[in-house]
Amino acid sequence: MTDFEFLGLAPKLTAALTRAGLTQPTPIQSKAIPLALAGHDVLGLAQTGTGKTLAFGLPLMDHLLARPGKPAPKTAKALILAPTRELVNQIAESLGALTGGTRLRVATVVGGQSINRQIGVLGRGTDILVATPGRLIDLMERGAVDLGSVRHLVLDEADQMLDLGFIHALRRIAPELGTPRQTMLFSATMPRQMEELSRAYLTNPCRVQVSPPGKAADKVAQSVHFLDKPGKPAKLREILSRDAGALTLVFARTKHGAEKLMKSLVADGYNAASIHGNKSQGQRDRAIRAFREGTITTLVATDVAARGIDIPGVAYVVNYDLPEVPDNYVHRIGRTARAGREGEAIALCTPEETGLLRQIEKLMKAAIPVASGTRPEGPVEQGRGTGGRPRKRGRAGPGKPRGDKAPARRRRRKAA
Incomplete structure (x- = not known):
């Protein structure tokens, strides 16, 4: 029995x-x-x-x-x-x-x-x-x-x-x-x-x-590299070359960014594909199938497209861009260390993304270990976006309240 x-x-x-x-x-x-x-x-x-x-x-x-x-x-x-x-x-x-x-x-x-x-x-x-x-x-x-x-x-x-x-x-x-x-x-x-x-x-x-909300999977080894934005491409290639052949899922913030990053990796000889909202369902299915089978070893994805990727063999998750929603970090790194296996999650953090990193660490109630670079000191201003940079809002005009052009996601949350 x-x-x-x-x-x-x-x-x-x-x-x-x-x-x-x-x-x-x-x-x-x-x-x-x-x-x-x-x-x-x-x-x-x-x-x-x-x-x-x-x-x-x-x-x-x-x-x-x-x-x-x-x-x-x-x-x-x-x-x-x-x-x-x-x-x-x-x-x-x-x-x-x-x-x-x-x-x-x-x-x-x-x-x-x-x-x-x-x-x-x-x-x-x-x-x-x-x-x-x-x-x-x-x-x-x-x-x-x-x-x-x-x-x-x-x-x-x-x-x-x-x-x-x-x-x-x-x-x-x-x-x-x-x-x-x-x-x-x-x-x-x-x-x-x-x-x-x-x-x-x-x-x-x-x-x-079975675990506190926002807690990362226990078998995921996390780390963060602090670097300037121009240093991201070289650091990513260093990570990919370290364990050639391992299945690596790379997260980008935008559809355009994911596609551009994938094409640059392919141009440099890496076996990469991408999935995001601008891809057809057939293209996304083929990319995931190739990734599952190992014929593609690097998959560049956005948050929405990556939901539902259940591939036990994913060894690494690289946060090339940190997510603007802290909860998405937990979902991202949960793509590795599945079905009882171990995995590694690596984040690349620029000075502009420091605020996002601190929100993620606050959610998880733990600091992510530093792999390279120096963790910035000092508080992040409240009500700011990435790294203390003000989020863009629409200009206020006659009879038009400020923030009328706030991001659609914010409006949807308010309406809900």
Whole structure:
């Protein structure tokens, strides 16, 4: 008998887990699965790479196996919402690997792919629908999907969905779901808005937490290099050359920056590719597949595009640009040291990014060890952006309040 069997899962699922070589549940799985099997709403907090997908996926499939009958055309019995195409595909792949020998069907709907093909798939009905909110709403408006039969809702990477402004999409989708239903919300971080989200959509949830929010994975060795901006390209090449052939994920702040950096690496002979919002879904899928297989060893990515990259072999994460949202640092470095392995996270910090670094360290309640350079001294002014530099705002004119042209992300948060 495996440890998964002690959790009370259906024999078909435990057999599928055994065939997949999975016998020992992770801490988040051990805590969340029994509560979810009992029908409770669950608020799960755990570091990335700790097995959150199966923590909600296994009890979800167990409940569906206990409900006889095929899904009606255009309906789904369970809905999993995730913020990015890559994460949707990763969730569907993980669950699909365990549905062999069962009647359960898993379908995905994401932007960047043929909506007519997705309409055809949904026309046959599905047990589990994994979707990005935007494309799901497109299909709802076309009458291609009826969510009234959904009795299980999962919000994965909920903090990222909030940051991307998906709260408005959730408010559009939730009223269409069936009741009563079980809702599970999983995330690696716990911003204030997510507390509000849990109160709005979860009923007496059981909170499951295996690490403090904002805490980095224990097996990630972190370091930071302090240097001037012109020194970043040379330092990155030094890092990549140190362990040639190791899978390295490099984070850039912008789509343009990621593409420019990738092209410069390729020009210098490095085996690199990029994923970001300007890439088609096919291009992103091919790049991730090549990275997983090792034919590409350096993948340059932006935050949004990198969500859902679940590749245990990633040895290094390089923060070429520090993220403007401190929580994203935790998500970034969580792309390494997955499935119990060790990994290394390296940050490059310019004087202009010192403020961002201090916000990250404040979130983690720990200073990142210095690998080279000198840590700047002195406080960072409140209300400033990167390294104390004022953020750009629109000019105030007659009858127009200052800040009218604030970044869209800030406006979305205020509206939410």
